[in-house]
Amino acid sequence: MSILEILALIIPAALYTAAPIIFTALGGVFSERSGVVNIGLEGLMLFGAFTGVITTLTIQDSVGAASPWVAILVAALASGIFSLLHAVASITLRADQTVSGVAINFLAAGLSLFLIKKIYGKGQTDFVDFRINKVDVPGLSDLPVIGDIFFSRIPYTSYIAILAAIVVWYVIYKTPFGLRLRSVGEHPMAADTMGINVTRMRYIGVILSGVFAGIGGAIYALSISGNFTGGTISGQGFLALASMIFGKWHPLGAMGAALFFGFAQSLSITGAQIPFLKDIPSVFLIIAPYVLTILALTGFVGRADAPKAIGIPYVKGKR
Amino acid sequence: MQEYVIEMNNIRKEFPGIVANDNITLQVKKGEIHALLGENGAGKSTLMNVLFGLYQPEKGEIKVKGKEVKITDPNVANRLGIGMVHQHFMLVHNFTVTENIILGSEPTKGGKINIEDAAKKVSELSQRYGLSVDPHAKIEDISVGMQQRVEILKTLYRGAEILIFDEPTAVLTPQEIKELIQIMEKLVQEGKSIILITHKLKEIMEVCDRCTVIRKGKGIGTVNVSETNPDELAALMVGREVHFKVEKQQATPKDVVLEIDQLVVHDARDIPSVNGLDLNVRAGEILGIAGVDGNGQTELIEGITGLRKVKSGSIKINGKDVTNLPARKITETGLGHIPQDRHKHGLVLDYSIGANMVLQTYYQKPFSKSGILNYGKIYEKARKLIEEYDVRTPSEFTPARALSGGNQQKAIIAREVDRSPDLLIAAQPTRGLDVGAIEFIHSKLIEERDNGKAVLLISFELEEVMNVSDRIAVIYEGRIVDIVDPKETSEQELGLLMAGGKREREGVL
Amino acid sequence: MQNLLKNERLFNILVPVISAILGMLAGAIIMVLGNYDPVAGFEALFSGMFGTPKAIGETIRAASPLILSGLAVGFAFKTGLFNIGVEGQLLVGWLASVWVGYAFELPAVLHVTLSILAAAVAGGLWGMIPGYLKAKFKVHEVIVTIMLNYVALYVTADLIKRYLYAGNEKSYRIHESASLSSPFLSQITEGSRLHWGIMIALIAAVIMWFILEKTATGYELKSVGYNQHASMYAGMNVSKNVILSMTISGAFAGMAGAMEGLGTFQNMTVLSSFTGTGFDGIAVALLGANNAFGIILSSLLFGGLNTAAPQMNFDANVPSELIKIIIALIIFFVASGYIIRVIAARFSKEGK
Amino acid sequence: ACGSDEGDSKKGDEKKKTENFKVGLVTDTGGVDDKSFNQSSWEGLKKFGKEFGLEEGKSYRYLQSEKEADYIPNLGKFADGGFNLTFAAGFLLEDAVQTAAEQNSGTNFALIDSLLMDEDFKPVFLDNVAAVTFEEHQGSFLVGVVAAKQSKTGKVGFIGGVDSPLIKKFENGFKAGVKSVNPDMEIIAQYAGDFNKPEKGSSIASTMYTQGADIIYHAAGGTGNGVFTEAKNRKKNGEDVWVIGVDRDQHEEGMPENVTLTSMVKRVDVAVYEISKMAMDGKFPGGKESLFGIKENAIGIAESQENVSKESLKLVDEYKEKILKGEIKVPKTDKEFAEFEKSL
Numbered sequence A: 001m002s003i004l005e006i007l008a009l010i011i012p013a014a015l016y017t018a019a020p021i022i023f024t025a026l027g028g029v030f031s032e033r034s035g036v037v038n039i040g041l042e043g044l045m046l047f048g049a050f051t052g053v054i055t056t057l058t059i060q061d062s063v064g065a066a067s068p069w070v071a072i073l074v075a076a077l078a079s080g081i082f083s084l085l086h087a088v089a090s091i092t093l094r095a096d097q098t099v100s101g102v103a104i105n106f107l108a109a110g111l112s113l114f115l116i117k118k119i120y121g122k123g124q125t126d127f128v129d130f131r132i133n134k135v136d137v138p139g140l141s142d143l144p145v146i147g148d149i150f151f152s153r154i155p156y157t158s159y160i161a162i163l164a165a166i167v168v169w170y171v172i173y174k175t176p177f178g179l180r181l182r183s184v185g186e187h188p189m190a191a192d193t194m195g196i197n198v199t200r201m202r203y204i205g206v207i208l209s210g211v212f213a214g215i216g217g218a219i220y221a222l223s224i225s226g227n228f229t230g231g232t233i234s235g236q237g238f239l240a241l242a243s244m245i246f247g248k249w250h251p252l253g254a255m256g257a258a259l260f261f262g263f264a265q266s267l268s269i270t271g272a273q274i275p276f277l278k279d280i281p282s283v284f285l286i287i288a289p290y291v292l293t294i295l296a297l298t299g300f301v302g303r304a305d306a307p308k309a310i311g312i313p314y315v316k317g318k319r
Numbered sequence B: 001m002q003e004y005v006i007e008m009n010n011i012r013k014e015f016p017g018i019v020a021n022d023n024i025t026l027q028v029k030k031g032e033i034h035a036l037l038g039e040n041g042a043g044k045s046t047l048m049n050v051l052f053g054l055y056q057p058e059k060g061e062i063k064v065k066g067k068e069v070k071i072t073d074p075n076v077a078n079r080l081g082i083g084m085v086h087q088h089f090m091l092v093h094n095f096t097v098t099e100n101i102i103l104g105s106e107p108t109k110g111g112k113i114n115i116e117d118a119a120k121k122v123s124e125l126s127q128r129y130g131l132s133v134d135p136h137a138k139i140e141d142i143s144v145g146m147q148q149r150v151e152i153l154k155t156l157y158r159g160a161e162i163l164i165f166d167e168p169t170a171v172l173t174p175q176e177i178k179e180l181i182q183i184m185e186k187l188v189q190e191g192k193s194i195i196l197i198t199h200k201l202k203e204i205m206e207v208c209d210r211c212t213v214i215r216k217g218k219g220i221g222t223v224n225v226s227e228t229n230p231d232e233l234a235a236l237m238v239g240r241e242v243h244f245k246v247e248k249q250q251a252t253p254k255d256v257v258l259e260i261d262q263l264v265v266h267d268a269r270d271i272p273s274v275n276g277l278d279l280n281v282r283a284g285e286i287l288g289i290a291g292v293d294g295n296g297q298t299e300l301i302e303g304i305t306g307l308r309k310v311k312s313g314s315i316k317i318n319g320k321d322v323t324n325l326p327a328r329k330i331t332e333t334g335l336g337h338i339p340q341d342r343h344k345h346g347l348v349l350d351y352s353i354g355a356n357m358v359l360q361t362y363y364q365k366p367f368s369k370s371g372i373l374n375y376g377k378i379y380e381k382a383r384k385l386i387e388e389y390d391v392r393t394p395s396e397f398t399p400a401r402a403l404s405g406g407n408q409q410k411a412i413i414a415r416e417v418d419r420s421p422d423l424l425i426a427a428q429p430t431r432g433l434d435v436g437a438i439e440f441i442h443s444k445l446i447e448e449r450d451n452g453k454a455v456l457l458i459s460f461e462l463e464e465v466m467n468v469s470d471r472i473a474v475i476y477e478g479r480i481v482d483i484v485d486p487k488e489t490s491e492q493e494l495g496l497l498m499a500g501g502k503r504e505r506e507g508v509l
Numbered sequence C: 001m002q003n004l005l006k007n008e009r010l011f012n013i014l015v016p017v018i019s020a021i022l023g024m025l026a027g028a029i030i031m032v033l034g035n036y037d038p039v040a041g042f043e044a045l046f047s048g049m050f051g052t053p054k055a056i057g058e059t060i061r062a063a064s065p066l067i068l069s070g071l072a073v074g075f076a077f078k079t080g081l082f083n084i085g086v087e088g089q090l091l092v093g094w095l096a097s098v099w100v101g102y103a104f105e106l107p108a109v110l111h112v113t114l115s116i117l118a119a120a121v122a123g124g125l126w127g128m129i130p131g132y133l134k135a136k137f138k139v140h141e142v143i144v145t146i147m148l149n150y151v152a153l154y155v156t157a158d159l160i161k162r163y164l165y166a167g168n169e170k171s172y173r174i175h176e177s178a179s180l181s182s183p184f185l186s187q188i189t190e191g192s193r194l195h196w197g198i199m200i201a202l203i204a205a206v207i208m209w210f211i212l213e214k215t216a217t218g219y220e221l222k223s224v225g226y227n228q229h230a231s232m233y234a235g236m237n238v239s240k241n242v243i244l245s246m247t248i249s250g251a252f253a254g255m256a257g258a259m260e261g262l263g264t265f266q267n268m269t270v271l272s273s274f275t276g277t278g279f280d281g282i283a284v285a286l287l288g289a290n291n292a293f294g295i296i297l298s299s300l301l302f303g304g305l306n307t308a309a310p311q312m313n314f315d316a317n318v319p320s321e322l323i324k325i326i327i328a329l330i331i332f333f334v335a336s337g338y339i340i341r342v343i344a345a346r347f348s349k350e351g352k
Numbered sequence D: 001a002c003g004s005d006e007g008d009s010k011k012g013d014e015k016k017k018t019e020n021f022k023v024g025l026v027t028d029t030g031g032v033d034d035k036s037f038n039q040s041s042w043e044g045l046k047k048f049g050k051e052f053g054l055e056e057g058k059s060y061r062y063l064q065s066e067k068e069a070d071y072i073p074n075l076g077k078f079a080d081g082g083f084n085l086t087f088a089a090g091f092l093l094e095d096a097v098q099t100a101a102e103q104n105s106g107t108n109f110a111l112i113d114s115l116l117m118d119e120d121f122k123p124v125f126l127d128n129v130a131a132v133t134f135e136e137h138q139g140s141f142l143v144g145v146v147a148a149k150q151s152k153t154g155k156v157g158f159i160g161g162v163d164s165p166l167i168k169k170f171e172n173g174f175k176a177g178v179k180s181v182n183p184d185m186e187i188i189a190q191y192a193g194d195f196n197k198p199e200k201g202s203s204i205a206s207t208m209y210t211q212g213a214d215i216i217y218h219a220a221g222g223t224g225n226g227v228f229t230e231a232k233n234r235k236k237n238g239e240d241v242w243v244i245g246v247d248r249d250q251h252e253e254g255m256p257e258n259v260t261l262t263s264m265v266k267r268v269d270v271a272v273y274e275i276s277k278m279a280m281d282g283k284f285p286g287g288k289e290s291l292f293g294i295k296e297n298a299i300g301i302a303e304s305q306e307n308v309s310k311e312s313l314k315l316v317d318e319y320k321e322k323i324l325k326g327e328i329k330v331p332k333t334d335k336e337f338a339e340f341e342k343s344l
């Protein structure tokens, strides 16, 4: 295989697998930038995958090919509402945010399967009839060289994810909302003295994390797995969390990290069929994404500074 | 007709278990600088937080320009023209100056923050009041004095007519204090009114028109500053007479304990901050280091105590070379250290006050035997120190976090002095404390001196350095530029030396 | 003040207990909503937890690795670190114990000890990596431990395949001399798989309590967790303590793996997904307030609920996922229970 | 080979026998709707139960395992509940069956997909355990024949879940089938290392298709879902690619784009049904291996044959005959395959 052929294999695969992680990591950015730790991304993503699939299954006969797209919106809404649990516990009730996030993960896993069993009488759903397909982007996919690498056999959701990262960056760094969100995560009391409603901003941050993780989960289920089982979401949320930290709580950084994960993973898969990588024991290729991430953090990415007030419930007047 | 811009009548504010404000009345005239004076924990900040809408009072009324108002949150205060410069700065460290100022009322253009417009407005404001700042600098990169200007600009940006300054001078250098006072005067000329909280009676005497004194949550009264003097104010505040002049005998210096030779220490950005410094401190003397903040004091202390690597030069304690030894080795050689930042370095706030008392000695007998702690002995020690140093705490098991700043400081001093180190480094030991606590700490330092210990005092407060030290070393750009006798030097002269010696400068406070 | 301390202690116990009860109640409500018979459900659940000697034995057996993984999480928490990597450390510990249990032939007591030690060392080393990276390069331990979980999962599977493969996706069995299983314990519990591992878990709990509360090392570890700057000021070696803390935490996790390797299974399966015990450890530690004794109790509760889930399914047809929901709700209640504590603390403060 | 069809019992005593007969199934963590052998086992059990008028939930039922540690207690629950026979779905339950069988010598167990093994991995037999295994390599051989016959590119792929002796049977049988038809065919094989990672399945499939393979046979459980996803995406974009399903007729999974060429079916249900019946008739095949293959109609290619050409089907029948006659001995391991390939 030539390098270009290899890239034409790896890059689309990376973009394909990165999309759900990007969305979920962006959700994490919203929540943690507002000062609320979100270990619960995994659960929120799972809930999104769950609602995404059952919505598609329910409406596909009447809505048709648009159903997965509608389902993504429903999943966003559902996970947004689900994330309220985390918000109420960790903001209003001042629960330990890590604890609450862990509870979200347990709850999402238990509740979704419980409901699946209740609704369908079995432990997993059928496959959806309409998926989010990989497409050749009209026009662009015919471009020489980059057409095959960047615009062929990639679902639209991957481009939407990248676009979303840019939009989120703009919102967080260029708008009053973003400035206020960040101020609440860094120094809530300062924000309070400036008349910003800390509690409200944090609720918004957490709910947005639910919305984005829900989208991420739904995209995973509707573009990759095609159905929902207990194992559909197993670790992707944690990978998104890692991406967010790796990306230093920055939307574009998180996106870059998610793409890096996707790249390393597809390299490890494709590697088994690339001549000079073929002889390496497969376990090395399989662990490569994880080891590379650690090395990257150790070597050149440097220290990540979390938002200052993260994890600390805001209590008016407390120093 | 309105005599007062602000009237707070019979304010009562309770916290669980404590009445922070008990029937306090405060009336501020338009265009005056009104001092609010009281011991640590008297309830000053609380009263101001009530005025600013951060707290809701249980009882009492607030009138702004004669109209009764309910200040339910800071937004309401802002609208009423009340602005507050908080005791602990309310700045987001990784935002720019402009971002901090506009936060909450951002000018936008098409949904996007119009940062250029805002920066221009900030520049204009800062010029108008002589508060020079760089609108695009990040807070974490600018000095404390500069940060305070940002705090002031925040209130002005919102069009505040009544400004509250909560202990603004505690963190400033003499120069900065002088500048601040000029700024305040300018603000008053513009028709604004100021409430100033400070523990420094001298400042009150210098700039304030009237002064309201509160003690233990109760209003004691309001006096015209022109009709009173520092002694009377102090007595009003504490409820007894206070001695300002520290009583001390002539020092009898003996052998050299600390010997610093050609010391070079770099700061966090790897720039030489201490640059070829020589200094000796003898047993039985207090050597004060005077200097403007940022001339290498922090790095000097960190170098001596082993918290920062020394680039070159040597440090000897009792003749033993301790250069670049681990911090613990240096401590064991005979060093006591009252750190500048008591929350960051001095205490583990989540540990009980008892556990904090053995922070330097927990691994030694009798507190620890073959690695096993003896909590009986630890708390016994703690009880003794609490008693001896009058640390006000419910018990030795109370978390250090729950103590007031003054009592936290006393605990640190108890711990460090009790080890009876040959060299005691005291960095800003009285920052933010009331006169009672200051008196206590100064007397402890002198007691140590009289016990034949060497004391190195670093302070930005000239008055403190002048009062307590036996000799004063002036630090400038990482070097000791002169050593003077406090009895033969005026604050004026010292200020000149601190500013670089030869250059013509007006004297400082 | 004395009162306050007493109240505080009371609340430390009361909040988890109330939460557990509320969690069960919520479970009952869900059963009713889901058209299941809550009476039958709970009958089955309780009988599955402690209804028979065998059920009790199985509950304790399931609790053993949970205690150790809870200790691992709790120990790190107490020293200011968040070890999400317990799962990975457990896996390498499991493998190490099985390896030593299989590859050597030694007298029983020695062999068991050595196998457990191997697990502790392997888990400790695995935990040391994020500790070292945090200390030296300031890399966030959460992300490193997440990554290392995956590395452990794939590497242990590969090592079994390469060196210990007995077929059917599992390793060789350990020798009898390395086994923790006990015919005696099994007999008194009427055929459960209860093994001596519970003793090790209990001893480990005592060790954790002792290290943290009674030793100078514990004083340092906690101090570094609370305030690195002050610890440095006090002459402690911050890097060393961070590494040590993660190592000890990892060692506990590794021993949790030994519970599976030497106790329950006597071998290791080539796993393609996580056991979940490491993540359950987070819940256990939280419910147990990171306190050694609390962790034992919460492990018994969660261990019991987990072992009883199939029983509930078998007898009352309630999907076993309900247990996960109940556990999640208990965690929520515990977490939010702090508000109860705050309210009560205020009351008692006023009263004094 | 065992598993005869002679269980046709007389109507008369059937009633009596069935009255007290209880049969259970312990699944692995997959559950009875995993579209794989758990599901297939349960279907067999249901068929059996319905046919003999047993009451579901009481006389025949299943219990899903949540985790590895549940296997033994779950088997024990059936034994305690007085079940005459309990099936254990999957080789992962081997240890558990051994332990449970020893503890409950009064009841019978049947282990699907494996023999019991001792410490040195030598087969052992217990009188109350029937070991039910399948000749998946034979079926894989047949779908290999179809693949070789219908590939237009001369290149086909195989994707396995995890690299284990069981899945190796699928791989080697498939390769042997392909090579038997056309020794020049190129076969790419890769293992995902996981039965539940659809994104890996999709990426591997993508790589294989891009390299020119037009037919992929998967034996990868949930990971295989990704293979279908990839094939459907490609077919939608006009590429002529196919998937060969595994275990059950996976025609459904290929819809609506219709990418399932055929499937290798492994009729666990047939085996479960047969063994249950034998047990009821007092002919429980304990203490030995019951092998199910083409002969027993338990292995073969799927019934949905709309995408398989006439010629392929004919060829499949020919090879089936040869296998049944013993003319072809289908390889199971890498070593056997190497020898097989040499002999071609």
Ligand SMILES: Nc1ncnc2c1ncn2[C@@H]1O[C@H](COP(=O)(O)OP(=O)(O)OP(=O)(O)O)[C@@H](O)[C@H]1O
Binding pocket: A317, A318, A319, B015, B016, B018, B019, B020, B038, B039, B040, B041, B042, B043, B044, B045, B046, B047, B087
């Ligand atoms: N948020 C709070 N919760 C509970 N009690 C508080 C709180 N803030 C202040 N207090 C109590 O109110 C009293 C007054 O505190 P306040 O901060 O107003 O004192 P202060 O006069 O500003 O002291 P200082 O000079 O040290 O700044 C203190 O004794 C303290 O016990």
Ligand SMILES: Nc1ncnc2c1ncn2[C@@H]1O[C@H](COP(=O)(O)OP(=O)(O)OP(=O)(O)O)[C@@H](O)[C@H]1O
Binding pocket: A317, A318, A319, B040, B041, B401, B402, B403, B404, B405, B406, B407, B431, B432, B433
């Ligand atoms: N949030 C709070 N809850 C309870 N008590 C508090 C709180 N904040 C402050 N206090 C109490 O207020 C008292 C004084 O606090 P404060 O911080 O004003 O002390 P201080 O002497 O001014 O310290 P500093 O010099 O650091 O400003 C202490 O007794 C402290 O326990």
Ligand SMILES: [Mg+2]
Binding pocket: B040, B041, B087, B405, B432
């Ligand atoms: Mg104060």
Ligand SMILES: [Mg+2]
Binding pocket: B044, B045, B046, B087, B166
């Ligand atoms: Mg104050």
